[in-house]
Amino acid sequence: MRVGVTILFGVLLTLVSTNVNAQLVVIPQEKVHEAASPTLADEAHMLIQEGVVLNFGTLSESDPAWQTTIHWRDAKGRKTTITRITTSCSCVEADWNKRAGATTEGAIEIKFHPQGRLGGIRQMLLIYTTLSDQKPTATITLVGKVVPSDDHSTTHPYAMGPLRLRQTSLSFSPKGGVEKIAVINSGSKVLTITHDQHFSSEGIKAYTIPRELAPGEEGDLVVEWQPNSTKPTLLLEGIDLPTRKRKIDIRIKE
Numbered sequence: 001m002r003v004g005v006t007i008l009f010g011v012l013l014t015l016v017s018t019n020v021n022a023q024l025v026v027i028p029q030e031k032v033h034e035a036a037s038p039t040l041a042d043e044a045h046m047l048i049q050e051g052v053v054l055n056f057g058t059l060s061e062s063d064p065a066w067q068t069t070i071h072w073r074d075a076k077g078r079k080t081t082i083t084r085i086t087t088s089c090s091c092v093e094a095d096w097n098k099r100a101g102a103t104t105e106g107a108i109e110i111k112f113h114p115q116g117r118l119g120g121i122r123q124m125l126l127i128y129t130t131l132s133d134q135k136p137t138a139t140i141t142l143v144g145k146v147v148p149s150d151d152h153s154t155t156h157p158y159a160m161g162p163l164r165l166r167q168t169s170l171s172f173s174p175k176g177g178v179e180k181i182a183v184i185n186s187g188s189k190v191l192t193i194t195h196d197q198h199f200s201s202e203g204i205k206a207y208t209i210p211r212e213l214a215p216g217e218e219g220d221l222v223v224e225w226q227p228n229s230t231k232p233t234l235l236l237e238g239i240d241l242p243t244r245k246r247k248i249d250i251r252i253k254e
Contacts, residue, residue, distance in 0.1 A: 038139055041132035045075035053141045056121075059114045062149035065093075066112045072127075072138070073105035080129045080137070082106070088124045091117050092142060102130070114146045115155060118218070121146060148218060152186050160246060161239045162187025163213075165221065169249035172225050172232070176203075181221040181248075185213035193221065196237040196246065203228045204250070206236060223248065 049071040056066045074080055079102035085094040093111040100106060110125070121144045126136040149155060156164035166182040185191045191213040195206035203226040208219050225232050232250040239246055 038126060038136055040139070041129070041135040041137050044131060044135075044137045045078070046072050046080075046127065046129070046138040047075050048072050048138060048140065052139060053143060054110070056112060056142065056144035058145045058147060059112075060149040061114050061116070061118060061146055062151050062154045063114055066114065066144075067110065069107050069109050070140070071105070071107050077104050079104055080131060082108075082127060082129050083133065084128045086126045086128070089117075091115075092123050092125065094125055110140075110142070112142060112144075117146045118148060119146060120144075148184070148216065152184055156182065156184050156186075159186075160236065161241050162189070163191060163193060163236075163239055168247075169251060170223055171251045171253050173253055174227065176225045176227045178222060178224050180223070182218070183208065183213070183221045184218045185215055188215050190214055191238055193236055193238040196235040196243075199233070199235040199243060201228075201230050201233040203230075204232050204234050206234060206248070221248075223250075225250070 050068075054068065054070070056068075059066055081100075081102045082096055082098075085096070085108065087094060091113045093113075095109045096106060108127070112121075112123070121142065123142045125140040125142065127138045127140070128135075129137040131137050152164045156166050158165040158168045160168075162185055164184050164186045168181075170179045170181065172179060183193075191208075192211065193206070193208045193213070195204060200206075205224040206221060208221050210217070210219055213219050221236075223234060232252075234248040234250055235243060236246045236248065
């Protein structure tokens with residue numbers, strides 16, 4: 001289950017050195033708390049009419065973007081200008097009237113794209129104004145749940161019988177390695193998928209995680225390749241299809 005990346009993760013990344021030689025970094029507890037509950041700007045009095053927690057309920061992964069409009073006002077009647085709105089995930093968008101200038105109230109349009117965001121969702125929006133460039137004037141938390149779609153043609157557009165795949169090709173380094181393809185069992189029987197030992201090249205191996213895919217279950221097709229003198233060829237086993245329709249294209253990066 002893929003859970004939406006929270007603002008906490010994004011902030012913590014900025015606290016850790018990007019030096020590849022760096023060792024384990026201990027994050028102070030107060031920094032962790034600050035990332036989860038950002039300190040607001042001094043004299044921040046932005047009130048959100050709809051509340052600071054927005055719950056979109058349950059969406060299917062194939063649903064169109066969920067959207068809503070929230071309305072804000074300054075509790076003390078002071079004029080302010082929204083300078084930027086940051087979100088904890090690219091799946092969340094925020095837009096507002098950037099030509100409005102300083103005002104005591106306004107509206108913000110919010111969109112959430114459920115594709116590829118299965119599971120519980122908890123994302124955060126930070127609203128910055130002319131009060132402070134370092135601390136947000138207000139925060140909004142977006143919560144809900146995304147469930148698999150009954151129509152898998154959008155999220156897993158390729159079909160090999162009951163096995164639907166996000167893609168049917170993989171690119172490997174000349175040194176080999178491990179690559180994955182997101183899959184789902186759209187049939188009514190358990191699927192056990194492996195590499196066809198008769199038609200797949202030596203040094204290539206395929207299996208799913210979990211090893212047995214129950215009807216409606218999502219997983220990953222894991223492909224391992226150890227380079228040898230032959231061009232890698234992969235055909236899957238466990239699907240009742242002609243040979244040519246069970247092939248995964250393997251490409252070698254230059």
